[in-house]
Amino acid sequence: MSSVEEAKRAAATTAVANHYPKNAQWVGIGSGTTIVYVVEAIKALGVDTSATRYVPTGYQSRQLIVNAGLTAVEFDAIPRGTVLDVAFDGADEVDDELNCIKGGGACLFQEKLVAMQAKEFICVADSRKLQSRLLTNWKYIPIEVAPIAAFRVLRKLTELGSINPTIRSNSNPKEGNLKTDQDFFLIDAPFPPMLIQADLDGGLNGTGTGGVWEVARLAREIKQIAGVLEVGIFYGQTGPQATAAGGVGGQRPVAAYFGMPDGSVSVRNAIQ
């Protein structure tokens, strides 16, 4: 196993040890390559999972749950008012405030739904994803769009300052544009590195010099383009903040676990 895979596994093992609840009822399971180790770590706990329901975030996630012998319940089949105990997921990049970019593996809409339905959203990744600001190492924002509106959204993103946004293709170009679990397209929109809240304390608001965007404002601007289903920026409230405000959970994780090259696991907790 490569050191990156070892790092993902270490992060997943620690995250599950710290956040998998006793007598878990509802657990959200994200998508991607890192989440595989989360499911592995849940199985390795050796706890009774017969009464636990696992909520997938897409096709790959559901297969992972089922193949592990766990019970999958789709998001639209969970009883009204149900709050997930916890949701685990990967990320493409995570900043100092635990804002995340997600969607590199073609899932983001269901991931956001599941994260926001959980008391605690926990992010698991390897050290490559750990950066002070979004769009440092990971260069684009995945955006899920209605196919009929894709060209319009591309134009609007260019107006916002994205350099050469593109509709994501299947890895085999003969198969055309990639379709998400919702049968939508994904647009990958490159932007310059984003500011984080700490940078705004000097009074800067929104776009700074050189067209640099503040995380929440860019996410909102993209989301309001007609044809956009969801944006791959997870930001704003964390679980406890959202609960205090009368909601369920937040799309920003309460904690993020990163497997480091030396075998250790670095933990970042969200500032509430």
Ligand SMILES: O=C[C@H](O)[C@H](O)[C@H](O)COP(=O)(O)O
């Ligand atoms: O679209 C996929 C999801 O947002 C993933 O959680 C994200 O891309 C991270 O994936 P991985 O764990 O494979 O790096």
